[in-house]
Structures are given as C-alpha cells and as structure tokens.
Amino acid sequence: MAFLIETLIGGLLSGVMYALVAIGFVLIYKASGVFNFAQGAMVLCAALTFVTLRDQGLAFWFAALVTLAIMVVLAIAVERVVLRPLMNQSQITLFMATLGLSFVIEGMSQLVMGASVHELDLGIVDTPVEVGPILVSQFDLVAAAAAGILVLALSVFFNVTRIGISLRAIADDPQAALSIGIRLQRLWRIVWGVAGFVALVAGLLWGSRQGVQFSLTFVVLKALPVLIIGGFTSIAGAIVGGLIVGAADALAEIYVGPLLGGSVSTWFVYVLAVAFLLIRPAGLFGERAIERV
Template sequence: MSFFVETLVGGLFAGVMYALVAIGFVLIYKASGVFNFAQGAMLLFAALTFVTLTERGVPFAPAFGLTALVMVVMACVIERLVLRPLRNRDALTLFMATLGLSFVVEGLAQLLMGTDVHMLDLGIEDVGIEIGGILVSQFDLTAAAIALILVAVLSIVFSRTSMGVALRAVADDTLAAQSIGIRLPLIWRVVWSVAGLVALVAGLLWGARQGVQYSLSLVTLKALPVLIIGGFSSIPGAILAGLLVGAAEALADIYLGPLVGGAVSPWFAYVLAVAFLLVRPAGLFGDEAIERV
C-alpha cells in the first residue's frame, strides 16, 4: 500500500510541474483565444538567459530580475511586431504566427547563447524526505510550493484588480471590451509579460531537473493533454488536470507497463486526452463554444 501511495504522490508532484507549463498557455488563450505555440520557446529562452547570467558571475536575485525584465521586453516586442499587425485576424492566422515566432525565439537563443547543455543548480537538494511514512522528494515539494504560490498570486491579480477585470472582459467579448475603452494592445502586453514570467519559473524548475538544453522546449508537449483535459481557458482546470495526468501516468507506468511490455508514460496522457475529447471536448472547466447563426 505504501508503494502505491508513494507512486501516486510522486505522480501528483510531476503533475504540478506539467500544470505550471500549461498555465502560460491558459493566460494567453484567455486574453486572445489563441494557442501560443511559442510558449515552449519562451520557456527555453528564459532558462537559457538566467543560466547564462549566473555562469558569468551574476548572483541569483539580480539574474532572476534581469531575466524577468528580458521576458517583459520580449512580450512588448512581440505585441508590437507580431500581434498588433495581425489584430482582428482569425485564430488560425495568429496560431501560425506563434508557430513561426517559436522558431525565431529558439534561433535567437541559439545565436546569442549557443547550443551547449547547461547544468542549473537552484540550491534545492533532490533528496528524499519521509513524511507520514511516505518518501517524497524535497525538490518536488519545493516546486509544488512555488507553483501553488504562483497560482495564488495570479488568481488574486486576475480576480481582484482592474487589470484582471479588463482581461476577463477581453476574454468574454473582445469587440465589446474595446468599445468601452479597454486597450487591447496593453492587455496583450500584460498577458504576454505574465506568461513570460510563468515561463521563467517553469523553465528554471524544469532546467534544474533535466538540464537547460534545447529539448527543454519540448516539455510543452506534456502540457497539451493537461490543456485538453482541464480546458484551455481555466487556470484551476490546468492545475487539476496536471495532477490527474501526473498521477495517471505514474500509476499506469507501474501497473499497466508490465502488461504491455514497455513504458506507458510517454503516450498514456495523450490517450487520456483523446478520451476526454470524445466525452467532453471543452475539458473539465473549459467554456463551451457557442455559435450563433
């Protein structure tokens, strides 16, 4: 029984890491209705920028602040050069723009910071801690705490502030929001900046776990099942779906893997996502699409 609980807890912690990546997608989708394919490239760029600064002797706090500033500047540049010229275009056009943007960001990262693999030490030991007879990872505990704090801050900002009200208005009806004086370019800059900061936090945690390298951008593929299951427009949905995917993967690997003669975790989450698409296409907390004719 203890082995089952340890496997479940480990899967839940992994799910928190998935959800942290998915939140960046949710933020931009809520504001523009666009799936931001460049989120993985932003995560990679943030992690590379931070580790490059620390390797050159910049202390942790200033390096974090400078990297956050870089991500905000990047958001402003993206809004001005990519999003503003494509305003009022359909979602598919904007998606293709973010697809091209992802290659531009990755190429820029390679040009400025090279292609070497970097080890990232955040000062968090990845050792086991026994809690209630269950062995858990100290790194996973810390990552989960950081993710929960980040989600709490975002929830307060987007539910209790005027900017949050404006964001919800844009998400509900862009044209109506513009008609009452809400500036869409400002909303996009803010949301992309916040998504960049989320990418920075996620990039540091994932980079500390598996090294800062170009395959780090592929971690966003793990966020796709989370988004499908939780709903593209719900932060609580991303958290719950992340926990569900992480736990399901861990348990399936242990109990289903021996039956099929191989690892299950690389593909099991996608099977789960397809099942949700068949039963509930909008996800657990996603908004149902309403078409008026």
C-alpha cells in the first residue's frame, strides 16, 4: 500500500509540472483562439538561454531576469510579426504557422547557444523526504509547489484583475469586447508575454529535472493529453488534467506495463485522451461549442 501511495503522489507531483506546460497553451488559446504549438520550443529556448547566461558567469537571479526579458520580447515578437498578419486566416493555417515556428525557434536556439546537453542546477537537492512510511522526492515537492504558486497567481490574474476580466470577455465574444472599447492587440501582447514567462518557469523546472537538451521540446507532447482531458480554455482544467495524466502515467507504468510486457508511459495517456474525446470532446472544463442553424 505504501508503494502504491508513493507512486500515486509522484505521479500527481509530475502532473502539476505537465499542467504548467499546458497552461502556456491555455493562455494563448483562451485569448486569441490560436493553438500555439511553438510553446514547447519556447520552453527549450528559455532553458537554453538561462544556462548559457549562467555559463557566462551571470548570477542566478540576474540570468533569470535577463532570460525573462528575452522570452517576453520573443513571445510578443511572435504575436506581432507572425500571427497577427494571419489572424483572419483559418485555424489550420494558424496552427501550421506555429508548427513551423517551433522548428525555427528550436533551430535558432541551438544554432546560437549550442546543441549539447547542459546540466541545469537550481540548487534543489533531489533527496527523498520521509512522510511517515512514504518517501517523496524533495525536488518534485519544490517543483510542484513552484508550479502551484504560479497556477494560483494566474488564476487570480484571470478572475480578479481588470486585464484578466477583459481577456475573458475577448474569449467569450471578441466583437462585443471591441465594441465596448477593449484594446484587443494590447491584451494579446500581454498574454503572449505571460506565456513567455510560463515558458521560462517550465523550462527551468523541466531542464533541471532531465537536462537542457533538444528532447525538452517533447514535454509539449505530454501536455496535449492534459489539454484534451481538462479542456483547451480552462486553467482549472489544465490543473485537473495534469493531475489525471500524471497519476495515470505513473500507475500504468507500474501496474499495467508488466502485464503487457513493456513500458506503457509513451502511449497510455494518449489512449486515455482518446477515450475522453469520445465521451466528452470539450474536456472536463472546456466550453462546449453551440451552433445555431
């Protein structure tokens, strides 16, 4: 029983980090209806930029601030130069634009800062913490706490602040929001800037966990089931979806994998996501599309 609880807790803590990546998608999709597939490349770019600055001798917090400024500028530039001119195009055109953009950001990041694997040390000791008979990773606890604080701050931002309420109005009805004087372009820049900040936090946590390397962009693939299960327009959905994906992934690897004779972590959560698509296409917290004819 103790091993089961340890596995479940480890999966839930990993799920919070998956949710952190998924929130980057939710922010942009909620405000502009664009599925930004380049979010994974932004995570890699943030982690690479930070470790490169640290290798140049910059202090931790100064390197973090410089990286944050670079990520915010990059995110705003992507919105202004690439996506805004395509805003009246179809959803598939916008998606393909972000897909191509992801390869450009990955390639340019590795061209400028190198493609070798970098170690990222955040000063978090990865030793187990004893909670009664249960052992929990200290790194997972700190990373999940940091991700949870950011998620809480973003939830307050969206539900309490004037900018957040304006963004929700744009998501509900862009034309009505424009008619009452809400400045759409300014708010989109803010959202993309926040997405750049989320990419930085996710890049630091995931880079510290598995090293800063090209495969860091694949974290975005685990965020897709999170979005499908939780819903593409809900921060709360990203949190719940992340917890479900993390727990299901960890438990399936331990208990289902041996029955099937191999690892199932690469595909099990996608089967779960397909099941959700068949039962509840909008996700647990997603907004169902209502079409009137």
